[in-house]
Structure formats: structure tokens, C-alpha cells
Amino acid sequence: MAGSRYAYVRDFELADAALPRTYLVVRIDGRGFHRFSQQQQFSKPNDPDALELMNEAARAVLREFKGHITLAFGESDEYSFLLDRDSNLYNRRQSKLVSHIVSVFTGAYVFMWSRYMRIPLERPPSFDGRLVMYPTAREVRDYFSWRQADSTFAAALTQPAHINNLYNTVFWALVLQGQQTEHEAHETLKGTFSSDKHEILYTRFGINYDKLPALYRKGTTLVWAPVPGQQPRSKPKTELRSLHVDIISDAFWMHTDDAPPALPTSTSDLFYEAPDRLTGPGLGERVLE
Ligand SMILES: [Mg+2]
Secondary structure, three states: OOOOOOHHHHHHOOOOEOOOOOEEEEEEEEOOHHHHHHHOOOOOOOOHHHHHHHHHHHHHHHHHOOOOEEEEEEEOOEEEEEEOOOOOHHHHEHHHHHHHHHHHHHHHHHHHHHHHOOOOOOOOOOEEEEEEEEOOHHHHHHHHHHHHHHHHOOOOOOOOHHHOHHHHHHHHHHHHOOOOOHHHHHHHHOOOOHHHHHHHHHHHHOOOHHHOOHHHHHOEEEEEEEOOOOOOOOOOOEEEEEEOOOOOOHHHOOOOOOOOOOOOOOOOOOHHHOHHHOOOOOOOHHHHO
């Protein structure tokens, strides 16, 4: 008697392999983080420690899937992970890929919480995930531009505005410094464009948005980059870099033979102003080969 009379139920499990030779992006998103961030007293509009906890959880994902996930980008309560187009992890089964990434991320987020946050974790955070297949490098670049633009500008009117960092920055300036209620601040910002928000920030609160930390304006990009100073070899040793840089323009994605620019000097001891986080030209080059 081969198998058992019950084994047929397996036939109900549908194949869900992602298309071959496509770039896979898994985006995870915090569930109910508006309320979660209030309960956990995240500082507004940006809490650098909470963002760095997100980054640390994402680094755990990149280490777990080294050789498969080549780049990640995060802002606010979301993170996107890019799988190499040749990766055959889990035979490219979508449900396995999404669920494992979400669970490694969430586990690490909880595990690392007390290293980054002062207030004890009061309730279990959770994240959802989705997987999208992109056929060429063009769409992958556009995808990451879309996510970074979303954190940078208020232009993405199709997005719920509260996920937008410029919006958040003005919103919380109106509330915390301008003494408006949250409802009034939403009303003030209704129908305003990006330029209006910059104007309100500058004229009413003396804040130049473009001078705020790059962590807030550019989000965080994680990438495996060659360790500097190695002899040339076919498979260079790599290290995981955390960057707060522009990934919309070509500079990040294309290597030039120019000498690498000197690291920006910084006298700050804030982790997100460390010089090696603020520049990364060409580091994306191998990602889309
Ligand atoms: Mg969310």
C-alpha cells in the first residue's frame, strides 16, 4: 500500500513558484503601526532608534539569506527586499519566501527590541508581506525610486499621506510647535503640495527640510558591498553596508572609474551620521548585473 489513503490531500496544495529569471521583491509592512508607535511612545515625527531597530531586523534578514537577497530598502514601518533573479531559494515558492522573510524580520525585531528602545515592548508587533516579480532591471530601479520618493516627497498623492516623511514632519511641527490639534493639522495640510509643506516648515518653524538627517529623508538602503582594499578577485569578500543615500539617481547603481570620493567628514557621534553611511556611489552596481 503506497502512501496512505489520506495522502491525496496533498494534491490540493497549489504550486506557487515565482516566474524564473525575474527579480523578486518582498515588501513587508508593519500592521497598525500608527497606534503601535503611539503605544510605544516613538518620538515624532521620526524616532531614530525605532528606525534603527527596523534596520537591524532587516540586516538579520540579509544575513539569513546571504547570496539570495542582494539589497533592501526601508523607511517608516516598511522594508523591501530584493532577491537575485537567479536565486532558487525554496524553488522560488512565493508563500515560503514571503513567510520566511516576514518571520525572520519579526523575530529579529522583537529579539533586538531592548537593545534599541528604552520602553519595554508592551504588545507583539506584526508585519504583513507581499511578493512582486519584476522582469528587468528597469522596473527594479523604478520600484526602489518609487519607495524612496515616497519617503522623500509629498508628490505621491495616491499614497496615504501619513506614511510620507515630509508630511509627517510638517504635521508634527504643527502639533508639537504650532499647538494645533492633530485634526487641525490634517486640515491645515489638506490639498497642500510638496512646495507648500517646505514653505510652512521654513517660514513658521524655521526648519529647512533638506537639512534634516538623511536617515529621515532618504530612508535606509542595505547592500552587500565589496570590502575595500582587496586584491581583485572574481568573488570579492563582501560586507553589509547601511546607507542613507539617494538611490533614485544613477550614481548609486553605476560604477565609474573615478577615484571613490573621500568620505564626508562628520564630527557627529550619531550613528546615522557616520561617514560610511552617507555615501555609496556604485555600490548598487553588482545588484542588477
Ligand atoms: Mg504599516
